[in-house]
Amino acid sequence: MAGRLEDEEYWQSSERKGFNFDDDEFGSQLCGVSKSGTAKLSQRVRGLGGDNAFFSTDSLSGSLSRTTISESSQTIVRPLHTLISEKNLLCILEAGNFHEKQPKGKLTPEEEVRILRRQLESRWVPPPVKETVTKILLGHPYSLELYRTLESKTQLLDAAISMGDGNAILAVILFLVRTLKKNLVHQLLRTRPEAVAQYCQYLSTRMQLHELTDLLEMLGDSREASMKQFQLAVCGTVDSQRRLQRLQTCLKNHFSQPDNRDRPLIESYIKLLEWQLTMAGSNPEITKELVGQSVLSSLAYTCRHHWGEQKGSLSSPLTLCQQQGISDRQFQWTVLTVRASFQSWDDIEGLFITKSWLGGKRVKAAIPMEQVVIQLHNHGAPTDILVKYLDLIDSIDKRITLAKKLQCHKAVINIYVTKRDRQALISYKANLHPQSEDYFYAENCLRVSTTKWKN
Helix, strand or coil, X not given: CHHHHHHHHHHHCCCCCCCCCCCCXXXXXXXXXXXXXXXXXXXXXXXXXXXXXXXXXXXXXXXXXXXXXXXXXXXXXXEHHHCCCHHHHHHHHHHHXXXXXXCCCCCCHHHHHHHHHHHHHHHHCCCCHHHHHHHHHHXXXXXXXXXXXXXXXXXXXXXXXXXXXXXXXXXXXXXHHHXXXXXXXXXXXXXXXXXXXXXXXXXXXXXXXXXXXXXXXXXXXHHHXXXXXXXXXXXXXXXXXXXXXXXXXXXXXXXXXXXCCCHHHHHHHHHHHHHHHHHHCCCHHHHHHHCCCCHHHHHHHHHHHCCCCCECECCCHHHHHHHHCCCHHHHHHHHHHHHHHCCCHHHHHHHHEEECCCXXXXXXXXXXXXXXXXHHHHCCCCHHHHHHHHCCCCXXXXXXXXXXXXXXXXHHHHHHHHCCCHHHHHHHHHCCCCCCHHHHHHHHHHXXXXXXXXX
């Protein structure tokens, strides 16, 4: 029986305190600080000298305490204004200091009528816009439905912009979009660039590009609106054929002006996608490797699989270069990288070296020859190939520096012979591995009697 009484007392009692709006502890915590603590913090902040106020966080108690730079050897100390703007800080402090006093004791009929009237007005009369925006900033419950007139909604938007909080601005804009005609919303946004920036970012993040395009066109930014339509055409579908159709429609509707500076870029991209689809045909493997790739990736594909085809052929690298306006520098570097990976040294020689009218060699490199040599070395080119291209470097100092860096001893030996520097060659031979091919090559160069050495 005693056990049953104890059980009944347990279930009929509770250590949890019931929810009470009149309790002083309700909402007593603001950003981890009690209202009394917030009031003290407010007085201390106002008593400090702005940027000279420093605060540190106690990792054990979570309380805020003032410190100085000399006392911050073991804690991270930052000026308060770097953590939160002064305007938002004052809003938090004012909200923390606000506490409506409740009358104590028995209420008179007049006091009860006054309280009921205030509660009724708060239900049907919109509160000051600054108070509502402050609630949004602090994450408190709020309602925008009481702001019914265009004037009150405009004031609400201006208050959010003045507060400088992006969440508040966006919340008000979404409320305006839901309760106003589109032309009125655009009229309000036209003269408020801060609100436009927030709303555009919101629409772009959510990929609501149609709404974003309408907004930009209404605001007069037709070029940005056209580029958003281009983004929608490219990213809005995975199917390449469907993407091509959308791009063609986008070009016709949004880039139709002949003087549009973006039109050539769109046309070039459409031609590239048409070329890729034609090359792929119905082959799924080629489609996966080629379709949707960039211009240079497409060029690399032709250099791997269709090298040597004559210009004019659809799959020729030269045809793709002419169609897409690929520069000589981009073409040579792509061909060098791809053909070097195949160890096709003759193809590379035909790319950079041609014969002159007198039968000599003429270099037609659009990229520095030093980079050509390094790329060849990275792909394992033999010594004779490296020596050939090192000899094409005009500056002897750059040539010998690069040859030593790449351990191309034969090229270094040839440079010393060209400079007729016997002592330098003897010194360099001493550092070579005895009985090696490069060692014997240096020794033979020193024995040649026809060389007129300077020293």
